[in-house]
Amino acid sequence: MRTKVSRRLVIDASVARAAGGEDAAYPLPKQCRDFLKTTLAVGHHVVLTPAVSSEWRKHESGFAMQWRTMMVARKQSLYVNVPEDVELRDAIDGASATERDRRAMLKDAHLIEAAQATDHTVVSLDEQVRALFGAASARVGALKSVVWANPGREEEGCPRWLERGAPPQLHRRLGARRTANKQRSVGRAPRRSRLFELGSPCELTLVHLIEAQFLSGERRITAAGARGARRPAPPPARARRAARGA
Secondary structure: OOOOOOOEEEEOHHHHHHOOOOOOOOHHHHHHHHHHHHHHHHOOEEEEOHHHHHHHHHHOOHHHHHHHHHHHHOOOEEEOOOOOOHHHHHHHHHHOOOHHHHHHHHHOHHHHHHHHHOOOEEEOOOHHHHHHHHHHOOOOHHHOOOEEEOOOOHHHOHHHHHHOOOOOOHHHEHHHHHHHHHHHHOOOOOOOOHHHOOOOHHHHHHHHHHHHHHHHHHHHHHHHHHHOOOOOOOOOHHHHHHHHHO
């Protein structure tokens, strides 16, 4: 059944690589295959820029290659020449916490650029770069409205989402994921200082001091109980010698 609303989807080569055939037995190949089949059946379009097309040709499975041919035959492939967005890439560079994060995001920046030129929707299995883009959206406004779907996560319900027209739901947006992560962190108990982590020299020393004080007090109490009433302190040695000489 074809949907009334057709979306232009930027589908990463990770989905094309993982998509299995009709005899696929494992969950991920089946999920990616079903996602592509549903995309074709309901009438969505796949966005193919030179960078996306190049990655597809390198990594696509046999099923994905046949699917792409059918998408072309049904005029559901959209070829778009999207130039690099220098401003976007500079902003991503500035928002990167580490060099590794910077390389990971810039490697997939072409997906964001293609999404911005079409319907702001990326489909990818890469949860690591999804999280990086989500965190960077705090400083890179262009990332906030980008919808990101992962057909490899069953809980996301991607086939049903496609059937409903692949709407830009708030919880799928990169900016919303950053907000959700921030909200989850609110209300947590403050982390204990590493100075007093269990087993650390500082904590062991502190425990030993408390234990020694407790045991010392316990010995004083026990000794006092055994003697009964408290006796007066014995006289000094000089006083005892003087008493014997008297």
